[in-house]
Amino acid sequence: MSRATLKDVAAKAGVSYQTVSKVLNRRAQVSPETERRIRHVANELNYRPNAVAQNLRQQSSHLIGYAWGSGGSKTWRPVNNRFLHSVVYACEAQGYFLTFFTTKDESLTDIKAYEDLYGRRQVDGFILENTTENDLRIHYLLAEKIPFVAFGRVEEDLDFCWVDVDGYYGIYCVADYLLQRGHQRIALISWQRGATTRNDRERGYYCRLQEAGIVPDSAWVYRGVNEIETGARGIIHLLSLPQERRPTAVVCVSDQIAVGAMNAAMAEGLEVGKDIAITGYDDINMAQFLHPPLTTVRQPIDEAGELVANMLLGQINGTIAVPQQVLLKPELVIRSSA
Amino acid sequence: MSRATLKDVAAKAGVSYQTVSKVLNRRAQVSPETERRIRHVANELNYRPNAVAQNLRQQSSHLIGYAWGSGGSKTWRPVNNRFLHSVVYACEAQGYFLTFFTTKDESLTDIKAYEDLYGRRQVDGFILENTTENDLRIHYLLAEKIPFVAFGRVEEDLDFCWVDVDGYYGIYCVADYLLQRGHQRIALISWQRGATTRNDRERGYYCRLQEAGIVPDSAWVYRGVNEIETGARGIIHLLSLPQERRPTAVVCVSDQIAVGAMNAAMAEGLEVGKDIAITGYDDINMAQFLHPPLTTVRQPIDEAGELVANMLLGQINGTIAVPQQVLLKPELVIRSSA
DNA sequence: AACGTTCGTGCGAACGTTCGCCAAGATGAG
DNA sequence: CTCATCTTGGCGAACGTTCGCACGAACGTT
Numbered sequence: 001m002s003r004a005t006l007k008d009v010a011a012k013a014g015v016s017y018q019t020v021s022k023v024l025n026r027r028a029q030v031s032p033e034t035e036r037r038i039r040h041v042a043n044e045l046n047y048r049p050n051a052v053a054q055n056l057r058q059q060s061s062h063l064i065g066y067a068w069g070s071g072g073s074k075t076w077r078p079v080n081n082r083f084l085h086s087v088v089y090a091c092e093a094q095g096y097f098l099t100f101f102t103t104k105d106e107s108l109t110d111i112k113a114y115e116d117l118y119g120r121r122q123v124d125g126f127i128l129e130n131t132t133e134n135d136l137r138i139h140y141l142l143a144e145k146i147p148f149v150a151f152g153r154v155e156e157d158l159d160f161c162w163v164d165v166d167g168y169y170g171i172y173c174v175a176d177y178l179l180q181r182g183h184q185r186i187a188l189i190s191w192q193r194g195a196t197t198r199n200d201r202e203r204g205y206y207c208r209l210q211e212a213g214i215v216p217d218s219a220w221v222y223r224g225v226n227e228i229e230t231g232a233r234g235i236i237h238l239l240s241l242p243q244e245r246r247p248t249a250v251v252c253v254s255d256q257i258a259v260g261a262m263n264a265a266m267a268e269g270l271e272v273g274k275d276i277a278i279t280g281y282d283d284i285n286m287a288q289f290l291h292p293p294l295t296t297v298r299q300p301i302d303e304a305g306e307l308v309a310n311m312l313l314g315q316i317n318g319t320i321a322v323p324q325q326v327l328l329k330p331e332l333v334i335r336s337s338a
Numbered sequence: 339m340s341r342a343t344l345k346d347v348a349a350k351a352g353v354s355y356q357t358v359s360k361v362l363n364r365r366a367q368v369s370p371e372t373e374r375r376i377r378h379v380a381n382e383l384n385y386r387p388n389a390v391a392q393n394l395r396q397q398s399s400h401l402i403g404y405a406w407g408s409g410g411s412k413t414w415r416p417v418n419n420r421f422l423h424s425v426v427y428a429c430e431a432q433g434y435f436l437t438f439f440t441t442k443d444e445s446l447t448d449i450k451a452y453e454d455l456y457g458r459r460q461v462d463g464f465i466l467e468n469t470t471e472n473d474l475r476i477h478y479l480l481a482e483k484i485p486f487v488a489f490g491r492v493e494e495d496l497d498f499c500w501v502d503v504d505g506y507y508g509i510y511c512v513a514d515y516l517l518q519r520g521h522q523r524i525a526l527i528s529w530q531r532g533a534t535t536r537n538d539r540e541r542g543y544y545c546r547l548q549e550a551g552i553v554p555d556s557a558w559v560y561r562g563v564n565e566i567e568t569g570a571r572g573i574i575h576l577l578s579l580p581q582e583r584r585p586t587a588v589v590c591v592s593d594q595i596a597v598g599a600m601n602a603a604m605a606e607g608l609e610v611g612k613d614i615a616i617t618g619y620d621d622i623n624m625a626q627f628l629h630p631p632l633t634t635v636r637q638p639i640d641e642a643g644e645l646v647a648n649m650l651l652g653q654i655n656g657t658i659a660v661p662q663q664v665l666l667k668p669e670l671v672i673r674s675s676a
Numbered sequence: 677a678a679c680g681t682t683c684g685t686g687c688g689a690a691c692g693t694t695c696g697c698c699a700a701g702a703t704g705a706g
Numbered sequence: 707c708t709c710a711t712c713t714t715g716g717c718g719a720a721c722g723t724t725c726g727c728a729c730g731a732a733c734g735t736t
Binding site: 015016018019022028029030031034053055056057058059 | 713714715716717718720721722723
């Protein structure tokens with residue numbers, strides 16, 4: 001049960017409870033004998049400091065907020081498992097925990113939730129994800145000087161803490177690799193929305209092609225939502241082009257899209273990796289088990305999560321200078337789909 | 339900033355701070371005039387009760403613990419997004435939040451983490467997932483009378499709170515459907531491990547076949563880990579059987595396995611849904627976008643999450659009698675793969 | 677006019693910590 | 707033998723709430 005409090009320990013050890021506190025926090029000189037006795041009793045009673053009381057005293061909840069968007073209870077946005085796990089792990093190492101909260105709108109920009117949580121001191125800071133252009137949250141949190149770190153920068157000229165992965169570089173590498181493999185007509189299946197990330201990755205494509213002296217056919221770029229079907233539709237569209245304009249390689253901005261593209265290409269009788277090259281982005285678990293295994297881009301997600309967490313905790317504890325920004329480089333993973 | 343406390347509001351409204359508290363908690367008769375004044379000032383100062391102080395006073399952290407297993411920082415187990423979201427949502431409706439913590443071993447049975455968290459009163463209870471036979475956590479939590487609810491029952495004869503989905507019924511329905519469609523030689527690709535869930539689903543298969551007077555060929559059951567490749571290996575194995583023993587339908591215990599099975603079958607030149615029937619279990623997002631769309635079993639995950647959360651909160655608040663057990667029925671989703 | 681009742685508030689205490697200051701007793705130097 | 711210093715530990719206060727009890731005033735009842 002561990003109902004024992006400082007007073008219980010103190011009573012049994014014959015000292016004042018404040019002394020017990022000091023001993024257990026190693027900030028008191030007491031005689032070795034007393035210390036031994038106190039520790040012994042604490043151990044015997046299985047004493048554990050009450051975290052809530054500590055939090056009150058220390059004016060900190062030791063909790064980090066992370067929004068989980070949803071419109072009503074119905075829809076929800078999947079969270080990035082891998083990222084979150086490394087955040088949780090890093091937080092815990094410093095005595096903090098991550099707590100989820102839901103926002104009314106799916107886009108996470110429901111300011112009231114943030115205001116309330118921080119106003120009530122339920123959390124010491126926030127981790128933002130899925131940031132958008134003109135993100136209300138960023139403006140609000142900056143204005144209120146509430147600690148936060150975003151995973152994903154925005155194009156605006158705001159000076160705040162973020163960690164991001166260089167999508168420009170990732171797609172640039174993909175295009176570079178495809179060019180090296182002799183491809184000349186390279187297509188892109190991208191998103192319609194998702195401003196920052198989208199623009200970033202598309203720039204990687206355009207830049208590398210331009211450097212190679214290739215002017216992309218406007219029909220080579222197909223856009224849709226981030227779903228498997230978009231990949232399939234993209235392929236159908238691309239294969240409908242006349243022979244001489246038809247691409248031999250297709251760059252997809254996500255593995256999900258690539259899966260659809262591969263399926264559709266196979267359905268059209270093409271052998272992926274031979275008749276047509278297809279690449280993805282993210283290196284999802286499934287990527288290596290697909291047929292053929294998918295050439296894709298792996299983001300250093302674990303590292304990103306750890307950085308985000310430590311940056312936020314540093315900010316909260318005042319041990320780092322803010323703002324800080326970190327741009328990580330992703331890595332090309334070559335398999336046989338391209 | 340919202341630094342205002344009860345005392346600030348009280349001072350400005352010319353009453354004692356305890357009165358402010360009572361008014362705001364609606365548990366005091368005060369004159370309408372005083373109430374109006376207090377509310378006005380509270381609003382003006384943007385007062386929010388300090389959650390940590392409330393928690394200390396109320397002897398409750400209003401936090402629910404949820405373990406995220408990992409061996410070191412490297413590996414991690416994906417969490418069930420859908421389930422978690424509905425848990426978070428239901429908790430929040432009652433003023434509780436969900437917090438993650440990591441356990442040393444992947445199997446989540448690191449008792450120390452639970453002991454410590456509850457001992458320090460950092461959480462009011464736990465939600466268990468991925469329960470195993472002879473689950474140390476269940477034994478420990480029961481013995482210590484720590485509130486918890488498990489998503490997933492175990493076969494042992496322990497009386498605790500759980501919510502589960504009837505895997506027996508799910509697979510039974512699948513087999514039933516396949517029989518109706520005229521299949522006689524029905525195979526099963528299952529897990530090697532995962533005692534309770536596995537046994538449950540397998541029973542559904544065996545029972546329905548037995549009821550139909552079919553004695554399953556022992557070669558019809560293939561087992562492996564829960565990965566795409568297992569499905570592929572299973573199909574290779576099944577197709578290697580002589581014509582008259584070769585199954586015309588394959589029941590997979592997860593969509594992941596089914597994906598592998600479908601890929602392999604297609605690679606062998608079979609048309610899935612026509613030459614061979616393949617079914618999955620889970621109805622993952624991707625299922626409807628596969629080629630052909632996958633016939634599978636959908637679990638009422640949202641409902642399960644909500645039930646788990648409410649059962650736990652009821653237990654914590656002492657408003658429900660424990661233990662309670664709920665077994666939910668899954669639903670067959672017919673598409674064209676079978 | 678004396679006496680319960682209800683209403684509207686105030687007040688003390690408690691939840692379990694941490695932190696700084698102060699007081700004995702022991703120790704050493706002059 | 708006295709005075710400064712160090713060691714050891716006690717004590718009060720504070721963090722921001724909630725809750726029960728008490729108390730004066732107003733009110734209605736005998």
